[in-house]
Each structure stands twice: as C-alpha cells, then as structure tokens.
Amino acid sequence: MLAAVGYLLKFDPELLERRMKFKEKEREQQTIVLLGTAIFIAGFLAIVIDLRLHGLNQVSPYMALAAEGLGWLPRILPRKALPAGSSNMVVMTG
Numbered sequence: 001m002l003a004a005v006g007y008l009l010k011f012d013p014e015l016l017e018r019r020m021k022f023k024e025k026e027r028e029q030q031t032i033v034l035l036g037t038a039i040f041i042a043g044f045l046a047i048v049i050d051l052r053l054h055g056l057n058q059v060s061p062y063m064a065l066a067a068e069g070l071g072w073l074p075r076i077l078p079r080k081a082l083p084a085g086s087s088n089m090v091v092m093t094g
Helices: 002-011 013-021 027-054 061-081
Strands: none
Touching: 002 013, 027 061
C-alpha cells in the first residue's frame, strides 16, 4: 500500500487526489467498505491481544487460514455488488 501511494505521488498525483476524494454513494457499497475496515482493524486488535497475552507464539494453521479467508472477503464482495460497467463509473479525460 505504501509503495502504491509513493508511486502515485511521484508519477500521477492527480490520480491520487481523485482517489482520495472518492466516496461510496450507495448504501450497499458503504456497508462493504465499513465491513472491510472493521475486519482490517479487528486483525490488528487480534495481533495486539495475542502478543499481550501470549507473547510471540506461533499462530495455529486454522487461524491463519481463517484470517486469509476473511482478508479476501472485502475484495470479493464489491465485485458481486458492482458488476463491470456499472453506472457509477466516471470517465475522466485528460
């Protein structure tokens, strides 16, 4: 993520500015973004709690697979909610 922001800052700051101003308009889209943000924050909280309670222990393979699956969920759901060619796409010239 940091590398992508650095690249856009250097080579296409206008695109980065447009992306930062973008806001989801439909209620379903807002819900998906909120769900993804909650999962993202919960992942960090789980790490902090685990480190606080157990130190640097290994994570069970089942927990790692569950986290991987939940991490892909916000990437898959928007594709189902926003099919290609949806009406909220904006074409910018220039």
